[in-house]
């Protein structure tokens with residue numbers, strides 16, 4: 001299997017004027033194969049979101065590299081970054097903030113399709129299909145972000161991320177706020193897309209049972225570092241590190 005994403009010695013230091021600098025991520029190296037589902041778990045503050053934000057180009061790494069399909073994208077900008085975003089999309093925990101409040105959800109989803117050369121009619125049709133795929137009726141295309149529930153907005157954010165058929169989707173607690181039934185539907189959808197289109201997922205999540213159920217590989221982070229990695233069943237049933245054991249015991 002080919003590799004879609006690699007990080008090499010990623011590091012992020014947040015400087016502080018009034019005390020010691022915060023080393024949020026320290027020497028994080030991992031790879032994700034095409035079509036694979038990789039989870040990052042770890043206690044609050046262990047650096048998971050900071051890793052995701054560096055990969056997604058929302059934060060500049062202090063050191064290290066990010067490679068997409070073998071190409072170094074650490075310093076990608078302009079047209080290159082636009083191309084990166086056609087291959088890699090992300091969904092974060094608070095989707096309402098990621099939609100423009102002045103635009104309908106339909107406009108938010110079709111925007112990327114229009115930017116990628118689809119006609120208005122094609123984009124509208126595809127948006128309708130994407131919403132349906134995510135369990136939302138076509139009337140949701142006309143609604144504004146503040147006119148839908150958190151779970152509905154999250155599904156629209158997933159629809160938007162999938163619109164241009166990326167090869168990699170980063171999901172940072174993206175299903176955590178959904179109720180159990182909707183979460184199961186969304187995970188089902190993600191699984192189908194992974195099987196049909198070979199999409200890979202980087203899945204940041206607090207729910208260890210869900211990670212065990214949904215993911216192929218898991219990375220455990222503690223104080224910015226990777227402390228353990230492997231197959232979820234093996235890590236969860238037989239953790240090698242005391243920290244991992246404590247983390248698992250605290251949530252199961």
Ligand SMILES: Nc1ncnc2c1ncn2[C@@H]1O[C@H](COP(=O)(O)OP(=O)(O)OP(=O)(O)O)[C@@H](O)[C@H]1O
Pocket residue numbers: 014022023024042043044045046047048049050051
């Ligand atoms: N912009 C920032 N400025 C300063 N410190 C930050 C910033 N963002 C994150 N941090 C710090 O970096 C560390 C890692 O934070 P991060 O959000 O990556 O953790 P996390 O594992 O995703 O936590 P959670 O599960 O609570 O979302 C924390 O100590 C956090 O306080």
